[in-house]
Amino acid sequence: MPLGNPIATLYNEHQPWLINWLRKRTGCSQAAADFAQDTFLRVLLAERREPVAAALNEPRHFLVTIAKRVMIDSFRRQSVERAYLEVLAEQPESFAISPEEQLSLLQSLLELDRMLDGLGVKAKTAFLMSQIQGLTYPQIAEQLQVSASSVTKYMARATERCLLYIVDNPW
Amino acid sequence: MVTNDAQRQALRRAAEWFAHLCANPDDPELRTQWRLWHARSTEHAWAWQQLTELQARIGNMPQQFAWEVMEKSTLRESGPNRRTLLKGLLLGAGTCSLAWQGYDIAPKWMAEVKTRIGEQRQETLSDGTLVVLDTDTALDVIFNASTRLLILRAGEIHVTTGKDSRPFRVRSAQGELRALGTRFAVRQLDGLTRLSVYNHAVAAHPEKAADEAVIEQGQSVTFDSQRLLVTRPLERGEEAWARGRLVVEGWRLDRLLGELQRYRSGYLGCAPEVSHLRVSGSYSLSNIEVTLDTIARSLPVRIQQRTRYWTRILPA
Numbered sequence: 289m290p291l292g293n294p295i296a297t298l299y300n301e302h303q304p305w306l307i308n309w310l311r312k313r314t315g316c317s318q319a320a321a322d323f324a325q326d327t328f329l330r331v332l333l334a335e336r337r338e339p340v341a342a343a344l345n346e347p348r349h350f351l352v353t354i355a356k357r358v359m360i361d362s363f364r365r366q367s368v369e370r371a372y373l374e375v376l377a378e379q380p381e382s383f384a385i386s387p388e389e390q391l392s393l394l395q396s397l398l399e400l401d402r403m404l405d406g407l408g409v410k411a412k413t414a415f416l417m418s419q420i421q422g423l424t425y426p427q428i429a430e431q432l433q434v435s436a437s438s439v440t441k442y443m444a445r446a447t448e449r450c451l452l453y454i455v456d457n458p459w
Numbered sequence: 460m461v462t463n464d465a466q467r468q469a470l471r472r473a474a475e476w477f478a479h480l481c482a483n484p485d486d487p488e489l490r491t492q493w494r495l496w497h498a499r500s501t502e503h504a505w506a507w508q509q510l511t512e513l514q515a516r517i518g519n520m521p522q523q524f525a526w527e528v529m530e531k532s533t534l535r536e537s538g539p540n541r542r543t544l545l546k547g548l549l550l551g552a553g554t555c556s557l558a559w560q561g562y563d564i565a566p567k568w569m570a571e572v573k574t575r576i577g578e579q580r581q582e583t584l585s586d587g588t589l590v591v592l593d594t595d596t597a598l599d600v601i602f603n604a605s606t607r608l609l610i611l612r613a614g615e616i617h618v619t620t621g622k623d624s625r626p627f628r629v630r631s632a633q634g635e636l637r638a639l640g641t642r643f644a645v646r647q648l649d650g651l652t653r654l655s656v657y658n659h660a661v662a663a664h665p666e667k668a669a670d671e672a673v674i675e676q677g678q679s680v681t682f683d684s685q686r687l688l689v690t691r692p693l694e695r696g697e698e699a700w701a702r703g704r705l706v707v708e709g710w711r712l713d714r715l716l717g718e719l720q721r722y723r724s725g726y727l728g729c730a731p732e733v734s735h736l737r738v739s740g741s742y743s744l745s746n747i748e749v750t751l752d753t754i755a756r757s758l759p760v761r762i763q764q765r766t767r768y769w770t771r772i773l774p775a
Contacts, residue, residue, distance in 0.1 A: 371529075371535075372528050384769060396525075397528050399516055403517075409534060412534060416533075420522060420529065425481070439482075440481075443478035444474045447513075454512050
């Protein structure tokens with residue numbers, strides 16, 4: 289990186305500190321190093337969209353905020369992966385999908401999880417019931433014990449969130 | 460990234476439209492309103508396009524499997540007051556699945572006349588036209604004072620036109636067909652349209668072609684949006700599907716299975732060693748499992764059925 293690059297400066301001045309902070313949190317040097325790496329990668333990507341690194345008043349606070357996000361995402365990812373493996377293990381022997389299909393299915397599920405991140409559980413559930421299970425609104429309303437018009441609101445909110453994700457994360 | 464307020468606003472409205480259309484997919488008034496909204500600005504069309512993109516990313520997962528994973532992970536955080544909700548529910552009619560074939564602005568589930576996988580149905584239109592819809596077909600019917608227009612959104616239709624002075628047209632994703640005669644079939648393939656003419660003639664006009672071409676009785680033509688790609692004589696029995704039969708002569712087994720696959724859910728295939736075997740016969744399309752048994756008995760093969768949705772033909 290060229291001299292004077294704000295990300296490089298941030299990295300050089302705070303990377304050891306961040307790893308140390310993460311090590312205390314996770315109790316694991318390897319995980320701390322990985323999380324730190326992912327944190328700087330995310331900062332780098334964010335910087336391309338909207339440069340902020342040069343103007344940070346509290347760079348460590350900023351890094352910790354991002355690092356927490358990285359950790360949460362990682363746990364979410366693990367949670368989806370674990371659930372995926374559990375469900376896969378429960379399938380009858382006859383459930384045959386190729387390794388490529390497995391990978392693409394897991395990717396889709398991870399992406400779906402990220403899309404719905406931050407929504408309330410009712411909105412999430414309504415969206416998944418409608419789009420994955422194929423339930424009708426009256427069925428969803430009964431399951432969630434809410435009115436049909438609430439289901440419509442949940443669906444609109446969840447769909448909007450998904451669309452924003454799609455636009456922000458092009459393939 | 461969303462770059463301006465108009466886009467942001469359009470995404471919100473697209474999501475609201477989607478939610479309302481899911482609630483009332485067959486409400487003609489709502490659909491008309493939606494079409495108007497969609498046509499009103501490029502931002503609206505752009506926003507709706509993102510829904511197609513959403514479908515491409517999440518619309519093709521195995522239903523029950525995906526649900527169980529999401530329930531165990533994404534929804535698990537919801538705490539103890541969540542009842543065992545969601546288990547063992549019968550699947551609904553799927554009136555609003557994102558799994559549409561999105562070639563046009565309107566998804567398949569919004570079409571007026573639809574058939575499920577494995578279903579065939581005959582409809583009589585207001586002018587006396589008979590339309591047979593093949594498996595997994597979606598069709599819009601637009602009749603007004605001056606024209607009769609069918610919009611084929613997916614699948615295949617067999618048309619016997621009624622007597623009427625208004626022109627009769629069928630639109631597919633690749634172009635438009637104008638009936639000069641009375642009996643023909645149109646199939647929407649992936650990126651292609653196939654027309655088979657059984658009586659008199661039909662004029663075919665690929666969307667971007669300068670002229671239309673007249674296809675005579677006994678001919679079948681396949682075209683993309685630019686030009687006619689293949690013209691061939693009809694095969695014997697090609698029209699039989701409209702009466703619920705598949706009539707084939709000397710077909711390879713893999714081709715036959717490919718055709719039967721359209722009428723049932725799940726995987727249907729064969730081992731490479733038997734794919735070249737030749738098959739002739741007349742088979743029922745209303746019960747594919749019986750048809751598969753019939754085929755298996757006539758060839759040195761056996762059927763391996765792992766689940767209802769996974770069937771493979773192997774050497775005996």
